Every structure is written in structure tokens, then in C-alpha cells.
Amino acid sequence: MLAFAPTLPSDLAAAAAATTEAAPSVSLQAVxxxxxxxxxxxxxxxxxxxLVADAIARPGSRRFQQTLTLLGIGLAILAAATQFGHYDYDGGVEVFSGFLVVDQFSLLLDxxxxxxxxxxxxxxxxxxxxxxxxxxxxxSxxxxxxxxxxxxxHAGDLVALFLGIETMSIAVYVMVGARWNTKQSPEAALKYFIMGAFSSGLLLMGIALVYGATGVTGLDQLSHEVSTVFTKWGAAQDYVRVMANPEGVPEGVLQMARDKAALGVAPAALLIPGVxxxxxxxxxxxxxxxxxxWTPDxxxxxxxxxTAFMAAGVKIGAFAALLKLFVAVLVIPRLVEAPYGWASIVLWLALATMIVGNLAAVRQTNVKRLLAYSxxxxxxxxLVGVVAAASFYGDYPDRGYIPTADESAWAMNAGDTAVAxxxxxxxxxxVAxxxxxxxxxxxGHDKKEATSAHEWSGLASKRPGIALGMTICLLSLMGMPPMAGFFGKLFVFRAAFEHSNEFLRIVVIVALVNSVIxxxxxxxxxVNMYFRPP
Known part of the structure; x- marks a missing residue:
């Protein structure tokens, strides 16, 4: 029997042929x-x-599953380390049409x-x-x-940022509440989940407003579109002035001014709350x-x-998002500087954060709560370093004259130094x-964690290895030279102090005082571990 083959119109036949030819290249691009x-x-x-290994494994085979997981993590580390030298810090490769980006920054955080x-x-x-x-x-x-x-x-899109935060958060919610046989774990998970769900709602609403103002979600396009929003806002001010003094203005002209002002002001009215x-x-x-x-509970x-993953891994992810969005993209001067800028807000919050964290930690007798407030x-x-980096990137193009190449290069280098x-x-x-x-x-042991400060008294005589390890970590967190934490604080504070913003310099001085606290x-x-009796 002969198969019936319909004759396609020439335009459809050409489209079908183009699709057939493009299919292998699309597949190759995906690979x-x-x-x-x-x-x-x-x-x-x-x-x-x-997850599958846990389902089919025999009881008591936990070591095998941990070894299997470590093997996977080792392969991922090998892949990231191998790729690291093949990309630039600020000129990576866009994948999935820019939804994700691979560069040295992302691989370092990987x-x-x-x-x-x-x-x-x-x-x-x-x-x-x-x-x-x-x-x-x-x-799993x-x-x-x-x-x-x-x-x-790796996020190159606002939607990718949202998916990353939700993927990370949902897994951590479950991990926090995993000790269902205790009172504290389910309670902590519930508090974390409720607050986290609220913050996810804020994030989604903010992304929607930013998209409504700019029409894009890609980070590579967002910076240009944000500039366009503020350009339209500035152009609309003439129409706003006409509306403010309507005497003698014909009604038709006044209506046109209202329409033009709305078109110019509305995107900014969406963008600023969204950001x-x-x-x-x-x-x-x-x-x-x-x-x-929610943090101490x-x-x-x-x-x-x-808790260790929350304090280290979650912080890495959240600061990656902050740096990608607010330092690499949203550095338009009007978005960084007062009265509309986020940098002034974050600087005040950074000041409050370091003061509240340190003063609350001083009062703690529970070691985990102490580390939480720490x-x-x-x-x-x-956050001081984040504001410094954004200020360097955002300030210098906004001068009243065209900046020289040396000034621009200095600003970019200073911003890069602050990010580093x-x-x-x-x-x-x-690490600390x-x-x-x-x-x-x-x-800890026997379903009980040793979190009370008196349980750490005399630890050096009972568990010298743990006491030494804890001492090294605490000295690094303190910023004691020659620990790595000292150089971390030194680099951040020095980068921030180089900026001409006087308030930023005052915050650096307050941060130094807080380091002493x-x-x-x-x-x-x-002292408890080494100089108190057990």
C-alpha cells in the first residue's frame, strides 16, 4: 500500500526544512x-x-551511603576545579539562553x-x-x-534566583525539622518555614514589580532597562511641572501632560518598591x-x-545573589544613592546588624545561640563590603563631567577589590x-548536644583536640592575627574606607569597635575551655 504524502505549500515546506536542519544544532547546544x-x-x-540508594540499602549501611555521597561531591569538585581555568572572572559563558551563567565567580562559589x-x-x-x-x-x-x-x-535571570533560593530553602526546612523526637527541632523548623515563606512571597512580588517596570528578567538586560526607566522618569518631570501649575494650560494639553507623566513615572513607581x-x-x-x-531559634x-550548613552554605548562596543582583546589576546611581538608593538603607541595616548581633551574643550562655548571633x-x-563595592561601581559615572579613563579604571579596580x-x-x-x-x-552524645557554656568548662583537659579546633575557629571569627579571619576583616574595612562616603567610613569605625566587643x-x-575546672 502506498502512503499518502500531502504536498505542503512552499513557505511551510521551507519552515519544516529549516526546523529539521536546526534540530541537531539545538540538541548539540543543549548538550x-x-x-x-x-x-x-x-x-x-x-x-x-x-535517595534511591537509601530506599534499597539494608539497615545499618549508613557508611556506604555517606561514602557514595562523598564520591559524588568529589566528582563535582573535580569538575568545577577542571573548568575554573577555562572561564574569565567577568566574561563567562551563558547557558540556556542566559538563564544561567558559568564564570570564575560562580565556579569559585561552587x-x-x-x-x-x-x-x-x-x-x-x-x-x-x-x-x-x-x-x-x-x-540527598x-x-x-x-x-x-x-x-x-550561576543565576543569570531573576527567575533563576528565585528557583535557587526556593530549592535551597525547602531542603533546609526539612533538615531543620528532622529531629522530630525533640521539642526544639520541629518548633525551629516551623518558625523558619513561616518566616521563609513570607520572605519568598516578598521576593516573588519584588520580581514581578521589577518585571512590570522593565519588561525583562535577564540580569544582562536588566541594568540597561533600569537606566531607561530612570531616563523616562527624568523626562517626565517637565510634564509633572505642567500638571503642578495648570493655570492657563488648555485642557487638551493638560490631559496629554497627564498621560506622558504617567508613562514616565509609572515604571519607576513599580521599580523602586520591587527592588x-x-x-x-x-x-x-x-x-x-x-x-x-528566626536565626537563634x-x-x-x-x-x-x-546548623553548620545554614551558617556557611546558605550564607554563600544568599551573598552570591546579593552580589550578582545589587553589585553587578543594580548599580545605577539613582538606585544606589539617596534618596531612592538601596545602599543607604543597607548601610544603616549593616550598622544595626553588627551592633545587635554582638550585644546579643555577649548575653548568651548557649554556644549555638552565641554562634548564631555571631x-x-x-x-x-x-554588608559594609557589599555597599562599598556597589558605591564604587555606581558613583563615578554620575559625575557632572565625563570621567577620565584613569578615574573610571580606578573606580572599577576599587569595586573589583571590594568584591574580592x-x-x-x-x-x-x-570555614571558621x-x-x-x-x-x-x-x-554531644546520647541524644543531647553540649550547648551550655558550663559543659565546655575544662574541655581542654578532657577533649584537647576539640578544644584546640574550637579555639582556632573562634580566633579566626574574632579576627585575631594571623588567622584568615583577620585578613578578611582587614580587606573589607580597607576597601570600604577608601571610598569618599563619610558615612561609610563612620560605619567602618563602628565595625572596628564592634570587633572588639x-x-x-x-x-x-x-577561657572556659582552658582555665575553668570541668
């Missing part, structure tokens, strides 16, 4: 994109492998969060066994949360004041390995706080 995202793909696939995840898997095994608490989904949840952080590091909502949601994720209230109630204080220091300082501080903080919570994990509660715990 190429996946190769660029090899570290992320390994983590995503391994999270499913870990390596950081993968190391954090590997450390969590290592010391969570002993923690779970000593506390008689094991659940099979732990390894750590990998899913890590995958979310990696999406944030502030997105900023508030990200500040919640980094635990900045006044969005920090969640840190205290969660299992210590989960993390809040460190967020304040990091923030990244160095973030990574040193992550990860080590501190690892020491807390190893000290922070030294008090760190040294108090060290």
Missing part, C-alpha cells in the same frame, strides 16, 4: 550547555542516586559550597550515630540544598537586622550539622563557622 554545568549536573544526579557539603556529610555521620538519630534522606537533602546554592551562584522587596527577601536569607529574629533547634554580626561586616574582599571574608567565615559547629557536633564573648568561651 554543550549541560557540559558547562557539569558540577551542577553531578550534584543533581547524585541527589537522586543517594567549590566553596561543595567543600561545605562534603564536611557536613563527614561529621554528620558521627553526629547521627552518637545521638542515635539517623534518617535516610539526609545525604544536603545535595539538594547544595544544588540550590549552585543555582544562585526594595527583593532586597528585603535577600536580607532575610543572610539574617540581617531586622530580619534576623533555628540554629539552636536544628541538628548541629544542619553570624548576624558577621553579616553586618559583609567580600568573597574572601565570606569564605574564611564559612563550619569548624566551630563541627566541634559542637562532636562534643565580639572578642569578649569569643575569649570568654576560650
Amino acid at each position: 554543550t550547555d549541560l557540559v558547562h554545568l557539569a558540577p551542577m549536573m553531578v550534584v543533581a544526579v547524585w541527589s537522586l542516586i543517594a 567549590l566553596a559550597v561543595l567543600v561545605v557539603a562534603g564536611a557536613i556529610i563527614v561529621f554528620s555521620g558521627d553526629y547521627n550515630r552518637s545521638h542515635r538519630f539517623e534518617y535516610g534522606e539526609h545525604e 537533602l544536603v545535595l539538594i540544598a547544595t544544588f540550590g546554592v549552585m543555582i544562585l551562584a 526594595l522587596l527583593v532586597l528585603g527577601a535577600l536580607l532575610f536569607k543572610v539574617s540581617a537586622v531586622p530580619f534576623h529574629m 533555628a540554629y539552636e533547634g536544628a541538628p548541629s550539622p544542619t 553570624s548576624v554580626a558577621h553579616v553586618g561586616y559583609l 574582599s567580600v568573597l574572601f571574608y565570606l569564605l574564611t567565615y564559612a 563557622t563550619l569548624g566551630a559547629f563541627a566541634c559542637v557536633s562532636y562534643l 565580639g572578642a569578649f564573648y569569643y575569649l570568654r568561651l576560650i
Whole structure:
């Protein structure tokens, strides 16, 4: 039997032929994109492998599952390290039509969060066994949360930022509430979930407003569209002045002025609240004041390995989002500077964050709550660096004359230095706080964590290794030379002090005073371990 083959019109036949020819190239492009995202793909696939392995594994085979998970993390680290030298810091490769970006910045954060995840898997095994608490989904949840952080590091679109934050957050919600046989863990998970859901709503609403104002969600297009919004706003001021003095103006002209003013002002009226909502949601994720209230309860109630991931991994992801959006994109002078700018708001919040964090930590006798408030204080220091970087990038193009090449180059170099300082501080903080919570994990036993300060008294005579490790981590968090934490603070404060903003310099001075206050509660715990009787 002969098959009937209809004759297509010439235009449809040409379109079909073009589609057929383009199909292999599209498939090849998709494969190429996946190769660029090899570290992320390994983590995503391994999270499913870990879940299946738990379902089919025999009881008591937890070590095998942990080893399997560490193998996947090791492969992802190898892939990220191999790719690192093939990309530029500020000129990466766009994948999936710019939805994600691969560059040295994202790969560096990939390596950081993968190391954090590997450390969590290592010391969570002993923690779970000593506390008689094991659940099979732990390894998979750590990998899913890590995958979310990696999406944030690679995000090239506002939608990707939202997906990354939600992927990370949902996995962490479950991890926080995993100790269902205690009172604190479910309570902490509920508080964290409610506050996190609220911040997700703020983020989604903010993204919607930004999209309504600009018509784009891609980060590479957003900067130009934001400039256009403010240009339209400026052009509309003439029409606003006509509306403010309508005497003698014909009604038709007045109506046209209203229409033109609305078209010019409306995008800015959407953009500014949208940016502030997105900023508030990200500040919640980094635990900045006044969005920090969930932090001590969640840190205290969660299992210590989960708390370590929240303090290190989640911070890496949240600051990646802040740097990508507010330092690399939203640095238009009107969005950075007062009265509409976010930088002044963040600077005041940074000041409040470091003061509240340190003063609250001084009063704590619970080690996990002390470290929680300590993390809040460190967020304040990091935000100073974020504001400094954005100010350098945003200030100099807005002068009343055309800046010389030397001025522009100096501003760009100073901004790059500030970003590098923030990244160095973030990574040193992550390592130190990860080590501190690892020491807390190893000290507890029999379903009870040793979180009370008196339980750490005389620890150097009973567990000298843990005491030494905790001391090194606390000294780094304190910023004691020659620890890495000292250089992290030094680089951030020096970068911020180089800016001509007087208020920024005052905040740096206040930050130095706060570092001295922070030294008090760190040294108090060290004295407990070495100079107090058990």
C-alpha cells in the first residue's frame, strides 16, 4: 500500500526544512550547555542516586551511603576545579539562553559550597550515630540544598534566583525539622518555614514589580532597562511641572501632560518598591537586622550539622545573589544613592546588624545561640563590603563631567577589590563557622548536644583536640592575627574606607569597635575551655 504524502505549500515546506536542519544544532547546544554545568549536573544526579540508594540499602549501611555521597561531591569538585581555568572572572559563558551563567565567580562559589557539603556529610555521620538519630534522606537533602546554592551562584535571570533560593530553602526546612523526637527541632523548623515563606512571597512580588517596570528578567538586560526607566522618569518631570501649575494650560494639553507623566513615572513607581522587596527577601536569607529574629531559634533547634550548613552554605548562596543582583546589576546611581538608593538603607541595616548581633551574643550562655548571633554580626561586616563595592561601581559615572579613563579604571579596580574582599571574608567565615559547629557536633552524645557554656568548662583537659579546633575557629571569627579571619576583616574595612562616603567610613569605625566587643564573648568561651575546672 502506498502512503499518502500531502504536498505542503512552499513557505511551510521551507519552515519544516529549516526546523529539521536546526534540530541537531539545538540538541548539540543543549548538550554543550549541560557540559558547562557539569558540577551542577553531578550534584543533581547524585541527589537522586543517594535517595534511591537509601530506599534499597539494608539497615545499618549508613557508611556506604555517606561514602557514595562523598564520591559524588568529589566528582563535582573535580569538575568545577577542571573548568575554573577555562572561564574569565567577568566574561563567562551563558547557558540556556542566559538563564544561567558559568564564570570564575560562580565556579569559585561552587567549590566553596561543595567543600561545605562534603564536611557536613563527614561529621554528620558521627553526629547521627552518637545521638542515635539517623534518617535516610539526609545525604540527598544536603545535595539538594547544595544544588540550590549552585543555582544562585550561576543565576543569570531573576527567575533563576528565585528557583535557587526556593530549592535551597525547602531542603533546609526539612533538615531543620528532622529531629522530630525533640521539642526544639520541629518548633525551629516551623518558625523558619513561616518566616521563609513570607520572605519568598516578598521576593516573588519584588520580581514581578521589577518585571512590570522593565519588561525583562535577564540580569544582562536588566541594568540597561533600569537606566531607561530612570531616563523616562527624568523626562517626565517637565510634564509633572505642567500638571503642578495648570493655570492657563488648555485642557487638551493638560490631559496629554497627564498621560506622558504617567508613562514616565509609572515604571519607576513599580521599580523602586520591587527592588526594595527583593532586597528585603535577600536580607532575610543572610539574617540581617531586622530580619534576623528566626536565626537563634533555628540554629539552636536544628541538628548541629544542619546548623553548620545554614551558617556557611546558605550564607554563600544568599551573598552570591546579593552580589550578582545589587553589585553587578543594580548599580545605577539613582538606585544606589539617596534618596531612592538601596545602599543607604543597607548601610544603616549593616550598622544595626553588627551592633545587635554582638550585644546579643555577649548575653548568651548557649554556644549555638552565641554562634548564631555571631553570624548576624558577621553579616553586618559583609554588608559594609557589599555597599562599598556597589558605591564604587555606581558613583563615578554620575559625575557632572565625563570621567577620565584613569578615574573610571580606578573606580572599577576599587569595586573589583571590594568584591574580592567580600568573597574572601565570606569564605574564611564559612570555614571558621563550619569548624566551630563541627566541634559542637562532636562534643554531644546520647541524644543531647553540649550547648551550655558550663559543659565546655575544662574541655581542654578532657577533649584537647576539640578544644584546640574550637579555639582556632573562634580566633579566626574574632579576627585575631594571623588567622584568615583577620585578613578578611582587614580587606573589607580597607576597601570600604577608601571610598569618599563619610558615612561609610563612620560605619567602618563602628565595625572596628564592634570587633572588639565580639572578642569578649569569643575569649570568654576560650577561657572556659582552658582555665575553668570541668
